[in-house]
Amino acid sequence: MSIEHRDDTGARFGMWLFLYTEVILFSGLFILYAVALSKFPQDYAVASHKLNVWFGGANTLVLLTSSLTIALAVSAIQMGRKKQCLTLCWVTIGLAIVFLINKFFEWSAEISHGIYPGSEQLAAMGPGVTSFFNLYYFTAGLHGLHVLIGASLIAVVAVMTAQDKVTPERYTLLENSALYWHLFDLVWIFLFPLYYLIL
Amino acid sequence: MTDDTHAPVPYRTFILIWLALLILTAITVAVSRVDLGALNVWVALGVASIKSSLVIFFFMHLRQESRLFKLGLLVMLMILAVFIGMTFLDVLYRGAM
Amino acid sequence: MKQTTLTGFWQESPRSGVLGWLLSTDHKRIGIMYLGCIITMFLVAVCLGLAIRLELIAPGPTIMGPQTYNATFTVHGVIMIFLFIIPSIPAAFGNLLLPIQIGARDVSFPRLNLLSWYFYISGALLAVIAIFSGGGAPDTGWTFYVPFSTQTTTNVNLAAFAAFMLGFSSILTGINFVTTIHRLRAQGMHWGRLPLFVWTLYATAWIQVLATPMLGITLVLVMLERIFGAGLFDAARGGDPILFQHLFWIYSHPAVYIMILPGMGVISEIIPTFSRKPLFGYWAMALSSLAIAFAGSLVWAHHMYASGMSDMAILIFSFLTFIVAIPSAIKIFNWISTLYKGSIQLAPPMLHALAFIFNFAIGGLGGLALGAAAADVHLHDTTFVVGHFHYTMFGGTGFAFFAALHYWLPKFTGRMYNHKIAMIAWALLFAGFNVTYMSMQAVGIQGMPRRYYDYIPDFQPLNMVATVGSWILAVGLILMFANLWRGCRSGRPVGQNPWGAATLEWQVPSPPPLENFGAEDPVVTKGPYEYQGVVADEY
Numbered sequence: 095m096s097i098e099h100r101d102d103t104g105a106r107f108g109m110w111l112f113l114y115t116e117v118i119l120f121s122g123l124f125i126l127y128a129v130a131l132s133k134f135p136q137d138y139a140v141a142s143h144k145l146n147v148w149f150g151g152a153n154t155l156v157l158l159t160s161s162l163t164i165a166l167a168v169s170a171i172q173m174g175r176k177k178q179c180l181t182l183c184w185v186t187i188g189l190a191i192v193f194l195i196n197k198f199f200e201w202s203a204e205i206s207h208g209i210y211p212g213s214e215q216l217a218a219m220g221p222g223v224t225s226f227f228n229l230y231y232f233t234a235g236l237h238g239l240h241v242l243i244g245a246s247l248i249a250v251v252a253v254m255t256a257q258d259k260v261t262p263e264r265y266t267l268l269e270n271s272a273l274y275w276h277l278f279d280l281v282w283i284f285l286f287p288l289y290y291l292i293l
Numbered sequence: 294m295t296d297d298t299h300a301p302v303p304y305r306t307f308i309l310i311w312l313a314l315l316i317l318t319a320i321t322v323a324v325s326r327v328d329l330g331a332l333n334v335w336v337a338l339g340v341a342s343i344k345s346s347l348v349i350f351f352f353m354h355l356r357q358e359s360r361l362f363k364l365g366l367l368v369m370l371m372i373l374a375v376f377i378g379m380t381f382l383d384v385l386y387r388g389a390m
Numbered sequence: 391m392k393q394t395t396l397t398g399f400w401q402e403s404p405r406s407g408v409l410g411w412l413l414s415t416d417h418k419r420i421g422i423m424y425l426g427c428i429i430t431m432f433l434v435a436v437c438l439g440l441a442i443r444l445e446l447i448a449p450g451p452t453i454m455g456p457q458t459y460n461a462t463f464t465v466h467g468v469i470m471i472f473l474f475i476i477p478s479i480p481a482a483f484g485n486l487l488l489p490i491q492i493g494a495r496d497v498s499f500p501r502l503n504l505l506s507w508y509f510y511i512s513g514a515l516l517a518v519i520a521i522f523s524g525g526g527a528p529d530t531g532w533t534f535y536v537p538f539s540t541q542t543t544t545n546v547n548l549a550a551f552a553a554f555m556l557g558f559s560s561i562l563t564g565i566n567f568v569t570t571i572h573r574l575r576a577q578g579m580h581w582g583r584l585p586l587f588v589w590t591l592y593a594t595a596w597i598q599v600l601a602t603p604m605l606g607i608t609l610v611l612v613m614l615e616r617i618f619g620a621g622l623f624d625a626a627r628g629g630d631p632i633l634f635q636h637l638f639w640i641y642s643h644p645a646v647y648i649m650i651l652p653g654m655g656v657i658s659e660i661i662p663t664f665s666r667k668p669l670f671g672y673w674a675m676a677l678s679s680l681a682i683a684f685a686g687s688l689v690w691a692h693h694m695y696a697s698g699m700s701d702m703a704i705l706i707f708s709f710l711t712f713i714v715a716i717p718s719a720i721k722i723f724n725w726i727s728t729l730y731k732g733s734i735q736l737a738p739p740m741l742h743a744l745a746f747i748f749n750f751a752i753g754g755l756g757g758l759a760l761g762a763a764a765a766d767v768h769l770h771d772t773t774f775v776v777g778h779f780h781y782t783m784f785g786g787t788g789f790a791f792f793a794a795l796h797y798w799l800p801k802f803t804g805r806m807y808n809h810k811i812a813m814i815a816w817a818l819l820f821a822g823f824n825v826t827y828m829s830m831q832a833v834g835i836q837g838m839p840r841r842y843y844d845y846i847p848d849f850q851p852l853n854m855v856a857t858v859g860s861w862i863l864a865v866g867l868i869l870m871f872a873n874l875w876r877g878c879r880s881g882r883p884v885g886q887n888p889w890g891a892a893t894l895e896w897q898v899p900s901p902p903p904l905e906n907f908g909a910e911d912p913v914v915t916k917g918p919y920e921y922q923g924v925v926a927d928e929y
Contacts, residue, residue, distance in 0.1 A: 102298060102361070104498050104573035110362055111565045114369040115603040121373050122607030122637050126622070128377060129633060130382050131334070137628075147322070154318055158377035165302075165352040181336040211620030217627055225628025228620040232611070269354075276353045283344045286318075287365035291325035305646060361572060372600050372687060380636050382707075386700035 102266045109270040113277050119280055123233045127288065130225045137222020142292035144209070149200040150290035152284065153193050160189035161279040162202070164248065164272045174262040176255065177285070183252035183268075186275065190245035197238055201231075230289050237285060240278045247271045299357040310351045317344050396803060398901030415500035416904060418802065420507050421485035428482050429871070431473040431514060436867060438466035443826070443860040446853050449845050456843045460529035461544070463841060465521055467532030468549060472556045473514055475783055476645065478791050479652035479819040480598070481510070481563055484591050486802060488567060488894040491585050493576025493912040498569040502562055509559035516552035520545045531841060533642070534608075536623040538636045540615045547616055550609040557602045557609075560648070564598025567591055576894075578914035581676075585893045585918040586669065589676040590655030593683035597644045597651075601687065603639035608634065636696050643690035647682055651781060653790030654679070654721055655675040657743045660797055661725050664740035665732025668919040671724040678717035685714045695763050696770040704763045711761035718754055721814075722747060737889070738812035743794035745820045749785025753778055756831065771841075774834025777827045785823055792819070795874060800884045804900040806929050807877025815870035822862030829856040882929055890926030893918045 131138050167182035202228075208215030211228050251271045254260045260268050297308060321340045350356045353362065395401070399418045403410035406656045411419055442463055445452045454462065485503065489496055498505050521527040524545035530538055534553075539546050571584075571592050611622055611634075621627025623634045662711075669675060691699060691707040725747055734740070756778035759765050769775060800806050833852040838845055845853070887896040894914070898906055 101573050104569050106358070107362065107365070108499060108502075108565050108569045110365060111568055111599050112561075114365070115561050115565075115599055117369065117373065118376075118600060119607050120601035121376060122604050122611070125377055125380055125637065126630075126633060129380065129630060130628060132381075132384065133630075135331075140499065151318075151322065155315070158311065158314050158318065161314075161348060161352055162307055165307045166304055169301045169304060169307065172298075211614075214620040217621070221626065221628030224621060225629075228622050228628070232614060232620075232622075236610075268310075273353055273756065276348055279352075280345045280348055283348070284338075284341045287321050287325060287341055288334075288667065291322065291337060293325055293328055293333050335693070367597070369600060376604070376640050376688060379688065379703075379706075380633070380640075383632070383636065383699040383703035386702035 106270065106273070109273050113273060115213065116277055117281075119289045120233070120236070123229060123236070124284070124288075127233070130222070131292075134222030136227065137220060138226050139292050141219075141223040141226035141230075142289065144204075145290050146200060146203070147195055147290050150286050153196050154286050156163050156189050156193045156196070157279045157282050160186045160193070161276050163189065164275050168265070168269050168272050169264045171255065171260065171262055171268055176262075179268075180252055180255055183248055183255065187245050187249055187252070190241055190248075193241060194238060197234070226289075234289070235287060237278060237281055240281075244271070244275045244278055247274060298352065302351070302354070302357075306351065310347050313347060314344055317347075395902060398804070398899060398903050399612070400901060402904035413504070414873070415496070415504050416849075417485045417489050417496050417500065417503060418902060418906075420503050421482055421487075422562055422802070423507055424477060424485060424510065425482040426477070427511060427514060428474055428478050431469050432478075433867075433871075435466050435469040435474060436864070438462050438469070440860055440864055442466060443857045445843075446845075447857040448850060448854070455527065457526075459843045460841075461521070461527035464528050464531050465517075468517060468528070468553065470783075471532050471645075471649075472553050473510075473517065475649045475665070475787055476556070476560060477510060477563075478593060478649075478787065479656060479794060480594055481506075483587075483656070483794050483798065484567060484652065486562070487798065487895055488570060488573070488588060488591055490898065490902060490906050491588050491893055492571065492574060493579050493894055493914055494570065494574035495907065495909070497566045498573055499566050500812075503566055506559045506562035506566070509555050513552045513555035513559060516548055516555060518583060520548035520552060524548060526584065533638060534612055535638075536615070536631050539612055540623065541617050547613050554606055554609045557605050560598050561602045564595040564602070567595035568599065571595075576837055576912045576914055582672070583914055583917050584676070585655075586658035586672075586675050586679075587652070587655035587893075590651045590658070590679045590806075593679040594648050594651045597648050597683050597686070601641045601644035603641075604637060605645070608637040608641065611637075622763065622823065632694070632697050632699055635697055635737050636691065639690035639693045640687075642691065644683075644687050646779075646782070647686040649787050651679055651682060653746065653787040656790045656794045657725060657746050658721075659891070659893065660739050660743040660793055661728050662919045662921075663797075663825050664735045664737055664743075665729050666735075666890070666921055667728055667732040668917070668921070669724070670727035670730075671720075671918070672917075674720055675724055678720045681717040682714065685710070685717065689714055689761075692761050692766075695766045705837075707761045708761060712758065715758055715761075722751055722754075737796075739793045739797035739889075740814060741816045741820075742789050742796060745823075746786055746789040746793060749781050749789060749823065753781030753783075753785055756781060769834065771839055772834035773830045773838050773840050776840045777829075777831030777834055780827045782828070785827065789819075789823075792816075792870065797889070798895075799874060799878060800881075800888055801895060802902070803878040803881075804883055805877055805879075805881035806884045806888065807873050807881050811869060815866050816871060818862055818866030818869060820866075822859050822864075822866050825859030826856045826863055827859075829853070829859065837889040884929040885927030887924070887927050888929050890921070890924050892916070892921050892924050 150199045163182045167179045170182060171177035209227055211231050216224050216227055248271050251260060251268050255268065317340055321337055324336050329336065396900060399416060403414060405413060414420065422879065445454055445459055526545060528546045528549040529546045530542060530546060534550060615622050621877040622630050623629040624630045627629060658669060658675055689707055689711045691703055692711045695704050739763060760769055760775060760778060796812060829852045833849050838849045884900055885898050886898060894912060
């Protein structure tokens with residue numbers, strides 16, 4: 095054992111610990127959401143209907159599919175199919191961009207209706223609706239930021255794979271980036287029904 | 294302790310899981326259009342939990358990891374439940390004051 | 391035999407000069423860098439604390455205006471909590487010792503370790519910049535309570551961001567330690583042979599990983615609130631100010647166990663060494679650390695009895711608070727049982743450890759008084775609370791930190807300080823500490839509110855006593871640090887095991903070399919407190 099000692103399982107475990115911290119980070123927002131939902135159930139249903147289910151649904155499909163492609167990329171590198179792995183990485187990044195573009199249009203539409211944190215029009219809709227949109231913007235915003243970070247991470251790893259710094263023998267970096275990416279798919283799996291689908 | 298690397302998961306498995314996730318998404322949307330009262334949100338959370346277990350165990354390879362990883366996840370979920378649940382000890386009983 | 395330079399890891403490095411430190415991934419160099427920064431920040435915050443005490447020596451304005459006073463106690467709190475106590479023992483001594491104690495050559499992620507130090511130093515710089523820029527130093531108290539923190543014009547954003555960075559640093563250290571303890575234990579170092587210090591670091595690291603992000607999101611929300619004015623915590627706009635306090639204390643209560651647990655670990659190392667007896671109840675001690683970490687996550691709302699939360703919550707959180715006292719008491723009793731019939735040697739580290747037990751017992755019992763809802767409604771936001779948490783944080787963790795300095799600095803510098811001066815400094819610290827904070831507790835019971843700039847003349851005698859106590863404390867601190875500094879520079883050289891301790895770090899040279907162990911990896915064959923055949927080196 096020397097300082098260069100390599101411990102892939104340790105590296106993965108460290109990544110899992112980091113993912114726990116991300117879950118707890120988001121849980122703060124979910125606590126605020128849960129309390130507000132129990133306080134204003136009607137207002138939350140009203141506000142939820144103002145969101146576009148099609149945007150949300152499309153983004154769900156995009157994220158689920160990107161989760162699939164990055165999982166396949168890990169299998170590909172394990173089986174030594176470098177080319178396939180690279181393609182799958184770039185598809186994942188492409189899907190991330192689609193997700194963010196979708197989000198951009200969705201948010202622009204809402205902001206043009208005067209719905210954004212701190213707007214007077216929003217405040218006029220009452221405390222329940224205001225609370226819903228505040229939390230929606232901050233949660234989805236934080237999620238979007240993480241999607242951006244995750245996609246950048248995958249891009250870096252894809253370049254490293256192309257340069258053979260990530261190889262079938264040594265692919266923990268790719269695997270950990272994939273773990274990070276899956277987590278934000280997970281967060282979205284909860285975000286989608288909680289914000290878009292309240293009856 | 295497990296080996297440092299695990300066997301690659303065949304593409305087929307991942308694609309099946311992906312299809313299951315799509316079906317579950319469709320179910321979430323469909324159920325949300327039926328009025329079940331307060332149950333709606335619990336059904337949504339239930340389906341989301343099933344979906345996340347699929348992602349965690351298959352996409353994230355938890356199935357192949359050692360017991361340590363599973364225990365870690367359990368500890369985290371327990372603490373998460375404590376944080377959310379115990380906040381409600383306050384919020385739910387506010388009216389009683 | 392007087393050497394002029396330090397050997398071991400102080401000299402061995404792939405790079406020379408300053409870069410050899412700033413880019414070093416060696417856990418000992420990172421630990422020393424942490425230690426330097428932490429002691430610097432501690433001294434800054436001590437000066438602020440002395441200024442607060444001086445202001446309160448008499449009613450009315452003494453040396454500063456009310457706004458400066460608010461800023462002073464806020465910055466004193468922020469620096470002491472985020473820049474001193476939280477990283478003090480885990481980041482400095484944890485980095486120095488954890489790998490050696492488990493027989494590893496470094497932590498699991500050495501580069502991440504260096505990164506976490508950079509987060510720490512950036513957070514420290516931002517905190518300092520926040521004092522001198524924008525709308526002036528933050529005046530919210532270290533708790534950043536809404537609605538004041540979202541409305542004050544002072545520089546809360548930058549201070550909150552600094553705390554966010556420091557939280558990140560703490561998380562990375564936690565991830566590193568959990569992984570290291572699981573993955574890098576030497577051959578033969580099974581869980582039953584881990585030194586107690588490692589057990590407490592393990593429990594602490596889990597809290598750092600699982601609780602700190604909650605602080606992160608809380609501070610981010612305060613910043614967003616200040617930028618967008620969205621009304622997240624404004625009841626008129628669907629928010630809930632009490633939820634802020636929940637989120638804040640969900641982190642900040644477990645955080646007090648981040649602060650105290652490693653201190654308890656230090657004491658558990660020192661007491662057996664200077665009693666020449668195995669630690670009483672090894673597994674009770676190890677498991678009580680985990681129990682404290684877990685139970686400590688269930689009690690956060692006992693800071694909020696007077697906030698207007700529901701009676702049901704007060705009842706349950708009050709009950710749970712008493713439960714945390716059980717594992718803490720187990721530790722106190724086991725230390726005392728270890729001392730019983732031991733061959734006690736009153737060296738400076740031991741004196742600090744005994745002071746820890748005394749102070750922490752008082753602080754802990756005061757905590758029970760505050761945990762009882764009925765008493766707390768009377769004592770809430772009085773200087774009794776301030777006295778109480780200084781008894782646990784300063785009298786506890788602070789003295790554990792001093793004990794660790796006296797115990798381990800000879801290991802890492804290879805030189806011994808003057809014992810006689812160390813004992814005088816200890817006596818001054820112990821006396822000054824108790825005079826200061828016992829008076830504060832007493833005047834708090836009489837009804838003096840905390841954080842107040844002015845007070846009625848009835849409170850003056852005890853406030854005067856507290857201020858005089860703070861001067862004794864200051865003299866003790868100066869003497870102690872001067873003595874330690876001189877010891878590191880020109881003290882007598884020591885061998886690898888000056889105290890006759892049995893844990894692994896005493897089986898490598900002082901100071902330890904790069905990668906800690908020679909060519910051969912260590913193989914552990916006995917427990918951390920088996921003193922048979924262990925002989926202390928003469929110095």
